[in-house]
Amino acid sequence: MLAYLIRRLIAAAVMLVVIIVVVFGIFFLIPKWAGIDPAANFVGKQADPAAIEAVRQKLGLAEPIHSQVWEFFKGIFAGRTYVGGGDVTNCAAPCFGYSFRTEQEIFPVLMDRFPVTLALALGAALLWLLLGVSAGVLSALKRGSIWDRGAMVIALGGVSLPIYFTGMVAAAIFIYGLGWIDGQFVPLEESFTGWLGGLILPWITLAFLYAAMYARITRATMLEVLGEDYIRTARAKGLAEKTVIGKHAMRSAMTPVLTMLGMDIGALIGGAILTETTFNLPGLGQAVLQAIRTQDLPVILGVVLITSIAVIVANLVVDVLYSAIDPRVRLA
Amino acid sequence: MTAPLHEPTAEAAPSAAVEAAAASSGTKAVQGRSLGRIAWERLKRDKLALFGGVVVVLLVLVAVFAPLITSLVGQDPDLRHEELIDPLFGTPVGSLGGVSGDHWFGVEPVSGRDIFARIVHGARVSLLVGFASALVAVVLGTVLGILAGFFGGWVDALISRVMDGLLAFPQLLFTIALVSVMPNDLLGLSGSGVRVFVMILVIGFFGWPYVGRVVRGQTLSMREREYVEAARSLGAGRLYILFKELLPNLVAPIIVYTTMMIPTNILTEAALSFLGVGVKPPTSSWGQMLSSAISYYQSDPMYMVVPGLAIFITVLAFNLFGDGVRDALDPKGSR
Numbered sequence: 001m002l003a004y005l006i007r008r009l010i011a012a013a014v015m016l017v018v019i020i021v022v023v024f025g026i027f028f029l030i031p032k033w034a035g036i037d038p039a040a041n042f043v044g045k046q047a048d049p050a051a052i053e054a055v056r057q058k059l060g061l062a063e064p065i066h067s068q069v070w071e072f073f074k075g076i077f078a079g080r081t082y083v084g085g086g087d088v089t090n091c092a093a094p095c096f097g098y099s100f101r102t103e104q105e106i107f108p109v110l111m112d113r114f115p116v117t118l119a120l121a122l123g124a125a126l127l128w129l130l131l132g133v134s135a136g137v138l139s140a141l142k143r144g145s146i147w148d149r150g151a152m153v154i155a156l157g158g159v160s161l162p163i164y165f166t167g168m169v170a171a172a173i174f175i176y177g178l179g180w181i182d183g184q185f186v187p188l189e190e191s192f193t194g195w196l197g198g199l200i201l202p203w204i205t206l207a208f209l210y211a212a213m214y215a216r217i218t219r220a221t222m223l224e225v226l227g228e229d230y231i232r233t234a235r236a237k238g239l240a241e242k243t244v245i246g247k248h249a250m251r252s253a254m255t256p257v258l259t260m261l262g263m264d265i266g267a268l269i270g271g272a273i274l275t276e277t278t279f280n281l282p283g284l285g286q287a288v289l290q291a292i293r294t295q296d297l298p299v300i301l302g303v304v305l306i307t308s309i310a311v312i313v314a315n316l317v318v319d320v321l322y323s324a325i326d327p328r329v330r331l332a
Numbered sequence: 333m334t335a336p337l338h339e340p341t342a343e344a345a346p347s348a349a350v351e352a353a354a355a356s357s358g359t360k361a362v363q364g365r366s367l368g369r370i371a372w373e374r375l376k377r378d379k380l381a382l383f384g385g386v387v388v389v390l391l392v393l394v395a396v397f398a399p400l401i402t403s404l405v406g407q408d409p410d411l412r413h414e415e416l417i418d419p420l421f422g423t424p425v426g427s428l429g430g431v432s433g434d435h436w437f438g439v440e441p442v443s444g445r446d447i448f449a450r451i452v453h454g455a456r457v458s459l460l461v462g463f464a465s466a467l468v469a470v471v472l473g474t475v476l477g478i479l480a481g482f483f484g485g486w487v488d489a490l491i492s493r494v495m496d497g498l499l500a501f502p503q504l505l506f507t508i509a510l511v512s513v514m515p516n517d518l519l520g521l522s523g524s525g526v527r528v529f530v531m532i533l534v535i536g537f538f539g540w541p542y543v544g545r546v547v548r549g550q551t552l553s554m555r556e557r558e559y560v561e562a563a564r565s566l567g568a569g570r571l572y573i574l575f576k577e578l579l580p581n582l583v584a585p586i587i588v589y590t591t592m593m594i595p596t597n598i599l600t601e602a603a604l605s606f607l608g609v610g611v612k613p614p615t616s617s618w619g620q621m622l623s624s625a626i627s628y629y630q631s632d633p634m635y636m637v638v639p640g641l642a643i644f645i646t647v648l649a650f651n652l653f654g655d656g657v658r659d660a661l662d663p664k665g666s667r
Contacts, residue, residue: 015497026509156655160648162599164606164622165640168629176630263499273504274603278626288505289607292512300509307502 008319012312017073019308020301024069027297072097072301096305097298099291106302110284114306116185117283119195120202120275121268125261127207128214133257135211136218140226141245151215158212167205167278174201185281202279206272210264218257225253251325258325262318266311371584374660381656387649395455406434407449410614413439423632437638440621441628447635450616451642457524457605457617458646461531462598468536470590473543474582480544481551482574492548495541503538504603510534511609524615531604535597543589550582584661591654595647602643618643 071080075095096106135155139148175183181201186194225231226249234244273285280286284303291299375381394401402409417439418425424439426432437447480491514530554560555578563577604610605619613620618639625636 018497019501022506023509026506026513156651157644157648160595160651161644162602162606162619162622162640162647164603164626165636165643168622168626168636169640172629172633172636267502267504273508273607277607289508292508293608295513304502304505307505311502 005316005320008316012316015312016305016308019304020072021069023301023304024065024072027295027300029065076305096302099299100296101291101294101299106298109299110287110302110306113282113284113287115188116281117269117272117276117285119188119199120206120272120281120283121265123199123203124206124210124268125265127203128210129261131207132211132214133218133254136215137222137245137250137253139215139219140222143223148219152219155212155215158208159216161209163205163209163274164278166208167202167275170201170205171279183279185279198281202272202275202281205278206268206275214257214260217260218253221256222249222253225249254325255322258318258321262314263311266314267307269307269310269314371657371660375656378656378659380652381660384649384652384654384656387645388653391455391646391649392459394452395459398452398456401452402446402449405436405448407446409445409449409453409616412443412445417442423628438634440624441632441635447621447638450621451618451638454616454618454621454639454642455646457528457611457615458598458601458643461528461535461601462594462650464532465535465539465597465601466590466593468532469539469593470543470586472536472540473589474547474579474586476540477544477547478551478574478578478582481548482555482570482578484552488548491544495544495548498538498541501538504600507531507534507538507600507604508607508609511604524611527609527611531601531610535600539593539597542593543586546585546589547582550585551578554578554581588654588658588661591650591657595650595654598643598647598650 074080075097077094080095080097094107096110098105099109102109135151139151142148171183174180181197182194183198183201184194185198188195231244231249234248235241239248269284272283273289275281276283276285277289284306288300288303290296291303375385417423423441426438432438434446437451439446440450476491476495480488511527511530511534514526555573560573560577563573568577601610602617602619602622605617606623608620608623610619611617621639622636622643625632625639629636
């Protein structure tokens with residue numbers, strides 16, 4: 001178990017390094033190849049050459065790409081000092097650098113936004129897991145019934161709807177039409193009910209989309225598992241149907257669902273870009289979209305790093321959970 | 333499953349006929365139906381899937397003949413009708429976002445461009461990106477999946493790690509990032525052409541591991557089968573086995589994955605255009621229309637509903653058809 005964890009952590013670290021290098025590649029090499037100067041981009045359109053040169057020196061943009069990547073990594077663990085044009089800027093560890101646009105230090109900005117995205121992702125995940133898995137299991141058990149058909153039609157509709165469309169329709173109805181909720185995001189520290197009011201629609205619309213996917217997957221795997229020999233054996237032993245379904249079938253049917261859950265939560269924590277844009281939630285997704293539009297590389301790097309860590313951690317947790325749920329899986 | 337897979341020769345025929353059948357076995361008496369035929373017969377019975385298929389065909393026709401359709405209707409996707417816009421609010425005059433005999437789906441706020449014409453033209457981008465990126469993913473996934481499954485060893489290890497890595501990548505983020513840094517002119521294309529080209533490549537690139545994993549798994553289990561061994565013992569080369577023995581048996585899962593991938597890709601294209609990194613104006617796309625509708629959905633909800641429904645109907649039709657194809661090609665399926 002310990003050896004397994006260590007191996008996974010090493011693989012995760014390698015993955016992170018690869019991701020960072022790829023992001024650097026995308027934002028340094030492609031503009032370079034296209035003839036766009038990141039330093040000029042930072043200063044602004046009508047900057048004088050001296051100012052551009054000063055920025056280039058200070059941010060180390062003239063250095064070769066490998067040393068820029070190295071400086072970035074060092075900054076995360078040891079902090080970083082920018083020297084240039086007579087002024088010195090200290091950035092304490094974990095230093096993700098400074099935004100090209102707002103000149104704010106990135107790590108605190110991202111930490112401000114992180115709770116919003118985390119609350120959105122976890123709240124929605126709880127909802128969709130309850131809804132999707134129970135609908136899928138019921139459909140599989142009552143295969144061919146009205147309930148099964150109805151649930152699967154709704155689920156098929158659900159996976160065919162883009163979230164920004166359902167989100168807009170929901171907002172048009174509940175915020176502007178009926179006026180039930182205010183729809184403005186309020187931080188948890190200010191008001192709990194305000195916070196709930198701001199998140200309830202995003203949770204429901206996001207959960208609806210994923211619940212539809214999970215219901216389809218759960219139904220399919222459940223049907224497959226119910227056809228296996230060990231279920232027949234369990235029934236032949238005279239076990240109660242409740243035990244057969246709850247203890248024997250559910251355990252292995254949940255494995256693919258868990259895999260998806262790990263990937264989905266991980267990806268959402270890194271920024272539910274579409275949901276946050278639709279509902280104007282000040283989370284990581286909105287931050288990264290803004291940063292991509294303005295080619296604010298340090299912010300993009302920061303969010304990508306957080307996303308990748310979230311995906312990797314979520315997958316690791318899921319893999320460890322497998323062995324607890326499915327007796328056929330043993331970690332080695 | 334109501335129709336048997338093979339004609340019940342031995343049981344139905346009298347013993348004399350059995351000998352005759354045995355003598356000419358494989359020629360006439362046992363007439364096996366091909367997988368394609370069985371699948372087609374099953375698909376024909378699946379009304380929902382057929383309906384989805386018909387809608388898909390119609391959509392493809394709309395996309396291909398978009399300029400013809402709009403000119404027959406007498407509309408131009410780029411022509412502004414500012415006389416139809418309320419100068420105070422910027423919203424269309426008349427009910428339901430300016431729906432009229434001329435403008436079937438109404439007109440856009442502010443510019444007054446015809447929504448029907450823009451929807452019809454938007455189908456081109458959606459379907460082109462949806463199909464072409466699925467093709468990229470399927471070609472890459474099939475080739476690399478077969479290589480990994482067939483050769484094993486370090487080839488398999490390398491390809492499998494790359495697939496795991498890509499699946500764990502924050503894909504939407506990378507797609508947005510890549511599309512947004514692309515220069516305006518590339519390989520003789522410009523503006524929206526570059527965006528479409530890049531979207532096809534990037535969406536396809538992130539899609540291939542899904543196909544690759546399935547193909548690899550199938551190849552792994554098939555390369556140990558007797559028929560492959562038989563071919564090898566007859567002196568067949570590796571390439572012959574790969575393309576003549578293995579590939580035909582992989583066609584079913586590949587078709588299933590392709591049909592399932594197209595709607596997802598259409599949604600991704602719409603999402604990218606919604607986020608402002610898809611095609612550039614004046615080229616119209618459904619996602620882009622929804623993104624501009626976000627500013628008007630309190631005053632002009634029709635502008636949001638039309639492109640939203642266009643995406644929904646398209647994706648739903650592909651999903652219905654895809655589900656039907658999957659059920660028809662699945663030997664375990666019992667419908």
